[in-house]
Structures are given as structure tokens and as C-alpha cells.
Amino acid sequence: MSAAERFDAVVIGAGIAGASTAFFLQSKGLRVLALERDQPASGGTGLSAAIMRQHYSTPLMARLAHAAVEIFQNARALLGRDAGYRRAGYLFLVPPDALALAQKNVAMQRALGIDTSMIYPDELAARMPWLNTDGVAGAAFEPEGGYSDPEVATEAFIAAFRDKGGELRTKTAARALLRDGDRVLGVVLDAGNVHSDWVVNAAGPWAPPLAQSANLAMQMRTVREQDTVWEAKNGRPLPEHSISNAVDAIYLRPLGDRRYIVGRGFPKAYFDVDPYNYKRTADEDFIADVQERMALRIPPLEGARLINAYAALYDVTVDWYQYVGPRDGINGYADFCGGSGHGFKEAPAIARELADWLVDGRVDEDFRQFSYDRIAQGRLFVQSYGGNRG
Numbered sequence: 468m469s470a471a472e473r474f475d476a477v478v479i480g481a482g483i484a485g486a487s488t489a490f491f492l493q494s495k496g497l498r499v500l501a502l503e504r505d506q507p508a509s510g511g512t513g514l515s516a517a518i519m520r521q522h523y524s525t526p527l528m529a530r531l532a533h534a535a536v537e538i539f540q541n542a543r544a545l546l547g548r549d550a551g552y553r554r555a556g557y558l559f560l561v562p563p564d565a566l567a568l569a570q571k572n573v574a575m576q577r578a579l580g581i582d583t584s585m586i587y588p589d590e591l592a593a594r595m596p597w598l599n600t601d602g603v604a605g606a607a608f609e610p611e612g613g614y615s616d617p618e619v620a621t622e623a624f625i626a627a628f629r630d631k632g633g634e635l636r637t638k639t640a641a642r643a644l645l646r647d648g649d650r651v652l653g654v655v656l657d658a659g660n661v662h663s664d665w666v667v668n669a670a671g672p673w674a675p676p677l678a679q680s681a682n683l684a685m686q687m688r689t690v691r692e693q694d695t696v697w698e699a700k701n702g703r704p705l706p707e708h709s710i711s712n713a714v715d716a717i718y719l720r721p722l723g724d725r726r727y728i729v730g731r732g733f734p735k736a737y738f739d740v741d742p743y744n745y746k747r748t749a750d751e752d753f754i755a756d757v758q759e760r761m762a763l764r765i766p767p768l769e770g771a772r773l774i775n776a777y778a779a780l781y782d783v784t785v786d787w788y789q790y791v792g793p794r795d796g797i798n799g800y801a802d803f804c805g806g807s808g809h810g811f812k813e814a815p816a817i818a819r820e821l822a823d824w825l826v827d828g829r830v831d832e833d834f835r836q837f838s839y840d841r842i843a844q845g846r847l848f849v850q851s852y853g854g855n856r857g
């Protein structure tokens with residue numbers, strides 16, 4: 468039998484989490500192997516709405532979302548190519564019962580250096596003639612928010628990773644983790660074993676079985692998330708921003724000329740599914756519900772034409788924040804999964820701090836809370852809006 472191959476780090480999964488982690492690890496001089504069962508961005512990342520916002524209710528997530536905007540803005544310098552970011556602005560519409568929270572969170576975000584401010588209904592109506600302000604108590608607006616093209620972003624990180632000498636193997640599944648006592652030694656591939664100092668589990672909704680193959684627990688729900696794409700009629704005033712609408716529980720972002728991705732936001736019913744076997748088309752009643760809600764709030768979208776409707780997966784953790792980093796009692800293993808329906812935008816910023824943690828042992832105290840250990844320690848994240856609104 469031939470000897471196992473050896474790398475400094477193996478990253479499992481080439482969604483935005485794995486792609487950006489592979490890049491930042493390789494940038495530190497490690498020899499990194501990235502494994503992808505299918506193609507980069509073939510999981511939730513490729514179908515993500517990829518709305519970019521910094522409006523979060525915890526200083527940790529707000530600072531990471533802020534850092535991520537800077538990474539996306541500086542992609543040409545950092546990655547040598549564009550990462551698909553569009554500075555379209557981000558609007559968060561707030562109902563009366565969430566207004567005080569939104570004001571508090573905007574103040575917290577501003578203290579972190581985020582360019583954001585509250586806008587109230589009269590000004591909203593004047594600035595955004597496409598908006599029905601009935602029931603809207605106010606809105607937070609970030610000019611630097613917007614959206615990214617999630618495939619372009621993932622491919623940019625992968626290409627830059629390869630430029631630096633990193634190796635990507637597509638159509639190559641990690642079948643299991645190799646564990647000996649308190650150490651994960653590497654991964655099992657069909658072609659043989661690969662040994663490494665670090666294994667990063669960035670397999671999204673498919674991360675739990677990999678963890679379990681090394682006898683590591685991972686509490687995660689896999690729920691189906693549906694989205695629709697609509698094309699508005701010509702000659703109407705239309706939004707150019709990405710919008711989270713907490714008044715009607717929908718979100719929306721531009722997708723080219725007169726087109727929008729529109730989905731239902733928290734709170735709503737979430738249905739657990741088998742990540743290996745779920746319905747990939749959207750349900751008729753979901754499409755009708757979204758159509759009604761969007762036309763109510765944005766009347767120029769009345770009569771919009773349905774272009775596409777599909778379903779993908781959210782990998783939801785116990786508190787809707789990612790599991791990131793090493794765990795007590797096991798060496799050579801780190802999590803980076805559980806984006807919980809909001810994990811695209813901040814992934815590169817998390818990846819950068821994860822690389823500092825694994826390679827230099829340098830980690831901020833607030834970031835350390837991301838470890839899966841927070842469940843056993845009773846240190847779950849507490850956020851003010853609930854669900855993936857963060």
C-alpha cells in the first residue's frame with residue numbers, strides 16, 4: 468500500500484467558507500489541499516441571494532460583516548480579481564415593535580465605524596417612490612451594503628488560492644475523517660488517505676456526517692430555503708438596493724436589469740429535510756405568497772413575470788451563528804459551517820480570523836465564542852431579531 472499524501476491543511480468543501488479559508492491558509496505559507504465533492508459553489512453558496520449587509524445585532528457579527536465589505540471592496544488588490552460585490556445599498560425596513568432595537572443596533576454599528584443611519588417614513592417616501600410605507604416605522608440604510616455574485620466570489624477566492632500554489636481537487640469527496648485518540652490526522656478519499664496538521668470542515672449542510680465520522684457531535688438542522696426571481700414591467704420606478712423587509716418578512720435584491728431575487732424572511736416555518744434528497748423546485752403556494760407580499764410593499768412589482776423559482780439548503784446551528792474554529796479535547800480539527808441562512812457575506816472575514824487562530828494561535832475573545840464548545844459551555848450567542856436576521 469502506498470504511503471498517505473501529506474499537506475499542512477485540508478479544507479473540505481469549496482463553498483464561500485471553504486474557498487476563502489483555503490485562500491487565507493495558503494496565504495500564510497501553508498501547503499493546502501481543498502476538496503470539493505462537486506464544483507466550487509455547487510452547494511448553498513451558488514444559489515445564495517448573497518445580500519451584503521452590516522446590520523447585525525451583535526458587535527461580533529457587525530464587525531465581521533464590516534470587515535467582509537472591506538475584503539470584497541479590495542478584492543482586486545487581495546485576490547487579483549473582482550469578487551462580484553455590488554455597492555447597491557442595503558435597506559432594512561422595520562415594523563413599530565422592532566424600531567427601538569433597530570435604533571440601538573444602528574448606534575452600535577456606527578460606533579464600530581459602519582456607515583449606516585435611520586430613515587423615517589416621510590423621508591423614505593420622498594427618497595424611494597417605489598415604496599409603500601404603510602406599517603413601516605423606520606428603516607436602517609447602509610450605502611455600502613448591496614450584494615455579490617456568489618459564484619464569482621467563490622471562484623475569485625479559489626483562483627487566488629491556486630495562484631498561491633494551493634491545490635483544489637473537484638469531484639473529490641472526503642469520505643470520512645481519520646482520527647487517532649485526541650487527534651484528527653487527515654481525511655479518507657477514494658484514492659487513499661491524506662494526512663494533515665489541520666482539517667477544516669467547511670462542508671455546509673453535509674458537515675455533520677463528516678464530524679460524526681470522527682466521533683465529533685454536530686447539532687445542526689438542514690432546512691429548505693426557497694427563492695424566486697421576478698422581472699418587473701418596463702417604465703416603472705424600481706428599487707436599486709438590497710432590501711430586508713421585516714414588516715412583511717420578505718427579502719429582495721437586484722439581479723440585473725428589472726430583475727429581483729425575492730424570498731421569505733424570518734419568521735416563517737422552517738422544514739427539516741434530508742440534505743442528500745430534497746425538493747429543488749419551489750412550491751406553488753410559496754410563489755403566490757411571495758408575489759403578494761412583494762407587490763404590497765413595492766407596488767411597481769405588481770404584474771412582474773416569474774423567471775425562476777428554486778430551493779436550496781440552510782445549515783442552521785443551535786443559535787443561528789456559525790460553528791468556527793477548534794474544539795477542546797481534539798487536535799487538528801476545526802469547524803467552519805452552519806451559515807444559518809446569512810453566512811455568505813461574512814465568510815471571508817471569518818476565514819481570515821480562523822486562519823490567524825489555526826496558524827498563529829491568535830484569536831480575539833469574541834471570536835473564540837464561535838467554537839462548537841459554546842454549546843457545552845452554555846455560551847450561546849444571543850441576538851435581538853431572531854433567526855437569520857442576526
Ligand SMILES: Cc1cc2nc3c(=O)[nH]c(=O)nc-3n(C[C@H](O)[C@H](O)[C@H](O)COP(=O)(O)OP(=O)(O)OC[C@H]3O[C@@H](n4cnc5c(N)ncnc54)[C@H](O)[C@@H]3O)c2cc1C
Nearest residue numbers: 480482484504510511512515517518641671806810811812
Ligand atoms: C437560498 C439562499 C439564500 C441565501 N441568502 C443569503 C444572503 O442573502 N446573504 C448571506 O450572507 N447569506 C445568504 N445565504 C446563506 C449563505 O449563502 C450560506 O451560509 C453560505 O453560502 C454557505 O457557504 P458554505 O461554504 O458554508 O456552504 P456550501 O455553499 O453549502 O458549501 C459546502 C460545500 O461542501 C461540499 N461538500 C459537502 N460534503 C463534502 C465532502 N464530503 N467532501 C468534499 N466536499 C463536500 C459541497 O459540495 C459544497 O460545495 C443564503 C443561502 C441560501 C440557500
